[in-house]
Amino acid sequence: MLRVTRRFVHALVLLLGVSAISFALLSAAPGNVFDELRLNPQISPEAVAALKAQFGVDLPWPTRYAHWLASVLRGEFGYSVSYRCRVGTLLWPRARNTLLLTALATILAWMIAVPWGIVEALHRGRWLDRLGGGITAILLAIPELVLVLLLLWLAARTRWFPTGGMFSLGSAELTISRKAWDLAQHLILPVLALALGTAPFLIRYVRSAISAVLDAPFLQSARGFGIGTARIVYRHALPAAANSLISLLGFSIGALLSTSLLIEVVLSWPGLGPLMLEAMLARDTCVVMAVVMLSAVFLVLGNLIADLLLYWSDPRIRAV
Amino acid sequence: MNALLIVDDLHVRFSGSHGGTVHALNGVHLHVRAGEVLGILGESGSGKSTLAKSLLRILPKNAEISRGAMTFEGRNLLQLSEREMNELRGARLAMIPQDPGLSLNPVMKVGDQITEVLRAHCNSDAHRRRVHAEDILQRLLPGNAGRSMYEAYPHQLSGGQQQRVVIAQALACEPTLIVADEPTAALDAATEAEILEVFRELKAERRRSFILITHDPTILRELTDRVAVMYAGRVVEQGPTQQILTHPRHPYVKGLLACLLPQDDLRIPGRKLRTIAGAPPDPRGTASGCNFFPRCSERIERCESAHPGTQGAREDSQVECFLYE
Amino acid sequence: MPNRLRTVILISFLALLHLALLFAGFFAPYDFAQQHRDLPFAPPTRLHLVDAAGTWHAWPFVHSLRANVDGSDGYTEDVAQAYPLRLFVRGNAFQIVGPWTAHVHLFGVASPGQIFLFGTDDFGRDELSRMLFGGRISLFAGILGATAALSVGAFLGVLSGFYSGWTDAVIMRTSELFLALPWLYLLFAVRAILPLRVKTTDAFLLFIVVVGLVAWARPARLVRGIVLSARERHFALAARAMGASNFHVLRYHILPEIYVLLLTTAALLIPQFVLAEVTLSFLGLGVGEPIPTWGNLLIPMQKYSVLRSYWWLCLPAFALVLLFLAYHWASTTLQAALGEVRS
Ligand SMILES: Nc1ncnc2c1ncn2[C@@H]1O[C@H](COP(=O)(O)OP(=O)(O)OP(=O)(O)O)[C@@H](O)[C@H]1O
Numbered sequence: 011m012l013r014v015t016r017r018f019v020h021a022l023v024l025l026l027g028v029s030a031i032s033f034a035l036l037s038a039a040p041g042n043v044f045d046e047l048r049l050n051p052q053i054s055p056e057a058v059a060a061l062k063a064q065f066g067v068d069l070p071w072p073t074r075y076a077h078w079l080a081s082v083l084r085g086e087f088g089y090s091v092s093y094r095c096r097v098g099t100l101l102w103p104r105a106r107n108t109l110l111l112t113a114l115a116t117i118l119a120w121m122i123a124v125p126w127g128i129v130e131a132l133h134r135g136r137w138l139d140r141l142g143g144g145i146t147a148i149l150l151a152i153p154e155l156v157l158v159l160l161l162l163w164l165a166a167r168t169r170w171f172p173t174g175g176m177f178s179l180g181s182a183e184l185t186i187s188r189k190a191w192d193l194a195q196h197l198i199l200p201v202l203a204l205a206l207g208t209a210p211f212l213i214r215y216v217r218s219a220i221s222a223v224l225d226a227p228f229l230q231s232a233r234g235f236g237i238g239t240a241r242i243v244y245r246h247a248l249p250a251a252a253n254s255l256i257s258l259l260g261f262s263i264g265a266l267l268s269t270s271l272l273i274e275v276v277l278s279w280p281g282l283g284p285l286m287l288e289a290m291l292a293r294d295t296c297v298v299m300a301v302v303m304l305s306a307v308f309l310v311l312g313n314l315i316a317d318l319l320l321y322w323s324d325p326r327i328r329a330v
Numbered sequence: 331m332n333a334l335l336i337v338d339d340l341h342v343r344f345s346g347s348h349g350g351t352v353h354a355l356n357g358v359h360l361h362v363r364a365g366e367v368l369g370i371l372g373e374s375g376s377g378k379s380t381l382a383k384s385l386l387r388i389l390p391k392n393a394e395i396s397r398g399a400m401t402f403e404g405r406n407l408l409q410l411s412e413r414e415m416n417e418l419r420g421a422r423l424a425m426i427p428q429d430p431g432l433s434l435n436p437v438m439k440v441g442d443q444i445t446e447v448l449r450a451h452c453n454s455d456a457h458r459r460r461v462h463a464e465d466i467l468q469r470l471l472p473g474n475a476g477r478s479m480y481e482a483y484p485h486q487l488s489g490g491q492q493q494r495v496v497i498a499q500a501l502a503c504e505p506t507l508i509v510a511d512e513p514t515a516a517l518d519a520a521t522e523a524e525i526l527e528v529f530r531e532l533k534a535e536r537r538r539s540f541i542l543i544t545h546d547p548t549i550l551r552e553l554t555d556r557v558a559v560m561y562a563g564r565v566v567e568q569g570p571t572q573q574i575l576t577h578p579r580h581p582y583v584k585g586l587l588a589c590l591l592p593q594d595d596l597r598i599p600g601r602k603l604r605t606i607a608g609a610p611p612d613p614r615g616t617a618s619g620c621n622f623f624p625r626c627s628e629r630i631e632r633c634e635s636a637h638p639g640t641q642g643a644r645e646d647s648q649v650e651c652f653l654y655e
Numbered sequence: 656m657p658n659r660l661r662t663v664i665l666i667s668f669l670a671l672l673h674l675a676l677l678f679a680g681f682f683a684p685y686d687f688a689q690q691h692r693d694l695p696f697a698p699p700t701r702l703h704l705v706d707a708a709g710t711w712h713a714w715p716f717v718h719s720l721r722a723n724v725d726g727s728d729g730y731t732e733d734v735a736q737a738y739p740l741r742l743f744v745r746g747n748a749f750q751i752v753g754p755w756t757a758h759v760h761l762f763g764v765a766s767p768g769q770i771f772l773f774g775t776d777d778f779g780r781d782e783l784s785r786m787l788f789g790g791r792i793s794l795f796a797g798i799l800g801a802t803a804a805l806s807v808g809a810f811l812g813v814l815s816g817f818y819s820g821w822t823d824a825v826i827m828r829t830s831e832l833f834l835a836l837p838w839l840y841l842l843f844a845v846r847a848i849l850p851l852r853v854k855t856t857d858a859f860l861l862f863i864v865v866v867g868l869v870a871w872a873r874p875a876r877l878v879r880g881i882v883l884s885a886r887e888r889h890f891a892l893a894a895r896a897m898g899a900s901n902f903h904v905l906r907y908h909i910l911p912e913i914y915v916l917l918l919t920t921a922a923l924l925i926p927q928f929v930l931a932e933v934t935l936s937f938l939g940l941g942v943g944e945p946i947p948t949w950g951n952l953l954i955p956m957q958k959y960s961v962l963r964s965y966w967w968l969c970l971p972a973f974a975l976v977l978l979f980l981a982y983h984w985a986s987t988t989l990q991a992a993l994g995e996v997r998s
């Protein structure tokens with residue numbers, strides 16, 4: 011239990027540190043949202059000056075950071091000048107969409123990687139392993155950007171699934187179940203791109219983790235008691251390899267979040283990615299800051315969950 | 331010969347990672363009768379564990395059984411399919427591996443590791459398996475410790491307890507032959523005595539045969555009926571325990587026992603050897619003469635060029651040396 | 656395939672790729688901005704050996720293109736005119752390094768013939784030339800970013816591994832802060848700090864250096880690990896060898912390991928920063944028209960019509976994959992070498 015608490019406190023301190031650095035750097039950036047507003051002829055210079063005073067942009071950054079922290083605690087994350095609303099209200103639906111995407115992609119990627127990695131490990135050195143290794147090597151070399159463009163082409167060509175967005179036009183009037191079906195169709199492309207982009211990396215890792223365990227003396231001994239290969243793999247080898255696989259889970263969440271940013275932008279999925287890009291172009295620091303922080307929270311939470319899973323799965327760690 | 335297990339001219343080699351080939355077994359002959367305990371003595375690297383793993387065909391991937399035959403209960407093990415082998419492993423023929431600490435799955439309850447063996451061979455339900463596993467543990471442990479141990483993980487057990495769990499795994503399906511690879515090597519003296527007591531009881535039952543691999547002549551004297559001594563991948567001498575321990579014939583065995591036994595136990599006239607000069611041959615090379623030739627103090631001329639065959643092959647008492655032709 | 660042969664193939668392929676990109680001006684028949692307004696979306700020019708009369712020629716030649724007479728999209732070859740392929744032809748001036756310029760191109764055809772081996776884009780610009788010039792910027796970005804990340808990372812990593820204690824603690828805790836952001840979010844966050852509009856390529860490359868400086872954490876941790884383990888083994892070795900001087904041990908045991916590690920890490924980081932350039936330029940946050948990079952050359956691939964009718968505009972994506980394959984291969988080869996150095 012002590013370990014869990016410690017990890018939790020550590021995560022909190024880490025997030026505070028990240029926010030302080032990001033805040034300091036972003037406030038030092040040249041140009042801000044008011045410069046962009048000033049370019050807009052519909053807004054008078056006096057209005058801009060009033061806004062500036064209201065948001066206290068001319069205060070020193072520690073003061074502003076303290077204000078920002080207070081507004082984070084209220085769940086507001088500051089005020090977005092370009093969207094004219096609290097950042098919090100902007101953030102939650104976007105965060106939910108990104109989470110939906112990454113969670114589904116994580117599941118799919120692991121569902122591909124674990125069986126594939128196991129088969130490769132069982133056939134180590136033989137042709138099936140070489141073939142699989144070759145395919146993963148090529149997939150590994152295809153950047154996600156190219157991958158998603160290829161999938162986009164496939165989708166446009168076959169018209170099997172929609173090529174962007176989250177819902178079809180006019181879907182607001184649909185019944186719940188039809189709406190869900192519509193959403194599912196829109197999910198195919200981004201989830202596939204994300205999962206295919208991450209899976210080859212996972213496959214390699216799963217293969218080496220399972221290989222290492224298959225060579226362990228306790229599995230040799232289990233084989234010596236006449237336990238069949240299938241049983242050895244899922245009842246003996248997988249739990250023993252869980253340790254390193256779970257550490258990878260935390261890592262893969264980071265990679266997926268990162269890729270998701272790009273894929274969301276290309277496929278106009280209304281997640282954090284496009285929000286970040288728009289906010290960046292509008293120099294809306296508060297929104298950029300909030301998205302950056304949220305991505306850090308996701309990553310840290312992913313690692314925390316992986317750590318808790320480790321605690322749950324490995325009796326040796328539990329004993330400490 | 332009505333033996334339970336006959337190993338004939340067994341050769342095993344490992345292909346090394348850097349191209350070299352290790353000849354771990356170079357023509358092993360031995361046999362085990364029903365109800366008998368055969369001891370195998372040999373220094374580190376002589377191929378004892380390789381022999382044990384070959385019997386169960388659980389050698390690592392880089393190993394190859396290149397020649398020979400192993401007949402167990404009348405069937406040649408080398409001709410069985412992997413499935414037939416799996417029906418045998420753990421059920422008729424089981425192994426107690428060298429290091430119990432490494433041989434137990436660290437993330438599985440030890441009780442489950444015993445029921446896994448039962449599950450592979452008998453089709454009783456989960457509850458019956460559990461009761462059975464607890465019974466075996468109970469038998470091997472003093473007091474009421476067996477039942478509580480079922481839920482433990484390997485790292486929570488002492489070395490002696492771990493060893494008992496591995497023994498329980500091996501006993502679970504009542505195999506006819508158990509190969510125990512240095513069952514007491516990793517234990518302190520007191521625990522070693524306890525484990526030896528377990529083996530003594532098992533031997534007294536005379537319900538199964540054992541191959542007992544060890545470095546320790548005192549274990550041999552107490553527990554075994556016959557002894558085979560290995561050197562550089564071959565059995566250089568085998569015979570009834572009493573005879574081997576008191577009247578060894580092969581020069582290597584004499585030297586080895588002189589190192590291992592107190593002087594007065596050994597009746598070898600005129601010898602006061604404590605260590606054997608030199609080192610075992612490099613297992614990657616192949617010598618033309620006797621493997622022991624470079625270190626042998628009784629060598630004769632022909633030892634260098636010719637290999638001594640097994641003298642008295644298929645007899646209960648064999649020695650592999652030109653001096654006894 | 657024997658290991659040595661594989662290594663030779665790998666090295667020559669990488670060398671060829673880098674030379675082609677470095678001397679893009681020489682290998683490219685045209686300037687990246689030169690437009691052929693009458694030939695937009697021209698397909699790759701075909702090299703012929705047989706002329707209209709059915710006679711074989713020893714040397715390849717090309718025909719010029721004419722828009723279809725029936726007014727449909729596309730071009731037909733004007734078989735009446737043949738222009739033989741020429742090597743080392745004089746053409747537009749291009750910059751080699753700094754103030755040095757040259758006129759000689761690897762290949763070309765006499766005007767008014769045109770040669771577009773990879774076709775042309777919507778302005779009739781030669782795709783091959785744009786790919787070569789674009790690759791130069793992308794690769795430069797990759798190397799610059801990796802160098803920045805690696806030098807800061809190696810410095811802090813060695814520092815951290817050598818002075819364990821509070822120096823180590825501070826550096827490692829700080830590195831955690833930088834690792835707490837998913838990579839692309841970190842990239843965008845850094846990009847958000849820099850001016851939005853990029854004036855020149857040089858300015859953009861400077862951005863990439865800044866991005867590289869922020870990515871120091873992972874290399875630093877790797878180097879620290881190596882230094883720690885090497886130091887441990889160094890003590891063991893020194894104790895065993897007694898006679899060997901410290902310098903000898905450092906020179907022959909620790910340094911080779913660090914070199915190979917730095918090379919391995921570079922092979923991993925260069926593609927990562929090429930990708931950073933590609934991502935930023937693709938999204939319009941990097942180098943823009945008319946200067947090509949592998950990032951903005953991918954932009955047309957978002958249009959369905961391009962993917963359906965003008966497949967040659969997808970070739971930059973293949974070039975990218977090829978570069979990545981080569982670097983991945985190099986990194987696995989180096990990793991194996993690292994394993995050998997250690998044992
Ligand atoms: N997986 C392997 N790959 C290569 N060589 C091996 C392998 N396992 C064993 N060997 C070699 O085979 C020979 C016999 O090893 P083995 O483990 O059978 O010896 P042992 O008699 O059991 O020794 P110990 O008393 O130390 O257990 C040794 O030379 C060893 O180096």
Ligand code: SF4
Binds near residue numbers: 582622
């Ligand atoms: S055969 Fe010769 S060398 Fe070998 S043990 Fe006998 S006497 Fe010694």
Ligand SMILES: [Mg+2]
Binds near residue numbers: 378379
């Ligand atoms: Mg052994």
